[in-house]
Amino acid sequence: MYVLGQDDMRKMDRYTIEQLGLPGVVLMENAGARVTEEIVRLVAEKGDNGTRYPIMILAGHGHNGGDGFVVARRLSDLGYKVKLCLLAAPEKLAGDAKVHYDVYRRRNLPFWSVQDASLEELFILLEPAPVIVDAMLGTGIKGEVRSPYREVIGWLNRHRKDKTVVAVDLPSGLCAETGKVQGEAVRATHTITFVCPKKGFFLQDGPQYIGEWKAVDISVPPSLAETLHLNVPLLITDDDVHEALPRRKSHGHKGSFGHALVIGGSSAYIGAPLFAAQAALNSGAGLVTLAVPDIIYPQLAAQSPATIFLPLPTENGYLAQDALQVLENKLETYDTLVVGPGLGRWPGGGEWLARLLKLAHMPVVVDADGLAMLKSHLSLLPKRDRPVILTPHPGEMARLLGATVGEVESDRLGIAQRFAQEHGVHLVLKGHRTVLATPEGKVWINPLGHDALAKGGSGDILSGIIAAFVAQGAAPEQAVIASVYIHALAAERCAAEKSRYSVLPTDVLEALGPAILSIVDPARSGQ
């Protein structure tokens, strides 16, 4: 599914109107009709028949407000009580919005205008309203939200408890492009957006403001993103993951499903490599070998009977320089390598890792401390003959770039895309709405996952899943698509049972199987 920015949407609207010949008033009618259907559904879910108290429609003076006029008229025609509240002088209305405003007014339907009354009066009207529709500002917002929208949004956010707040297209005050709140933004319970989700839903403040979202058809074809050669990211869907998961052969044996090697661990971090190895096993790798410092090997071996162990020489609690000699002769046995979980950092570690990357002629996932040690050796990456997948969180990304976390977070899509292209890697920029970028410049966004994954061990599990899918034959892009989604889905399922506070990495490991099942065989998944 395409994810559109502010300009992308504008270009697609314009093309539909000017080149395809569908007038803007028709698109606005469609938009209002689709939002009306969703409101009817939400009101029914709330156990309300929509006649107890008017559905309050807050309309601005741009096209977003125009959608609101259509919603108010259509709801009224369906028998719902409504009140349209116009937050601008009617003289400011123009074009398609003016057309639909005039239609509404000619019908003599309930109307309130900021021109005739005070905001205090509006707030008294809004106070008991169970359903409020936000059609104030959409994709046309410029700069910080101004009066009177600012005051209304502030009031709404303070009084939203128990209310259904439906944002039309996007919450007023949220930037569709960056996800940044422009001074103040509506905290919607639901967002009904047009054509495709907007980038801002998945960036910065966006996820906290949009509530549950749904994209609806208004006769602007999503395929225009391709027609117009727009460079837009894609949102991962269940279907994408179904497609991306490596196919299993019923008659396959352990050799058919690949052998993953995990190199990690140090005296202080013994759990991390184990999580990665177990995640690889739970995600279908035929064989998993865990190469760890020999001082921690006995503790680990007792905990994971399904794992093969390769104890390596240790120095000061970390892998020793000569661990490479042991590895060198064995590397060709493996189909994929994860390096980093719990590895720690030691002087000369960067050179150690660089040498390992030169020796390893298989797809490699570099995570955690591996990323920190990679910083001075990035020039190696484009020269490698096999794929590299990097899985930084924003702090690790910032370190790799010599930037701040704030800089990374303010341009996640752009940074991921440029880094992946420049260094010829598949980049998984983790965080709330993980972003994936390919060496060719393709960008994906993961819509799933939340703070249940904000716990030590989560990243190790992700790297193990990626390795397993690569070991089973998935191309790196497909492997990362499936991995981030399954990982997040597993965590969401755990949180639904245990709360977001209490999900442990071991829970996520156990939930990987049911999460995969829910994709490959939804009928049997139980959810």
Ligand SMILES: NC(=O)C1=CN([C@@H]2O[C@H](COP(=O)(O)OP(=O)(O)OC[C@H]3O[C@@H](n4cnc5c(N)ncnc54)[C@H](O)[C@@H]3O)[C@@H](O)[C@H]2O)[C@@H](O)CC1
């Ligand atoms: N033909 C189209 O382009 C369609 C557009 N649609 C709707 O149109 C919206 C975009 O419409 P517009 O481009 O008219 O823009 P908006 O309706 O988002 O708002 C722009 C209006 O708000 C004012 N404004 C801008 N920044 C402000 C700020 N910071 N504080 C206060 N007021 C501000 C501007 O003066 C402008 O009149 C979409 O979000 C969608 O809801 C839909 O009707 C579908 C069809």
Ligand SMILES: [K+]
């Ligand atoms: K809105």
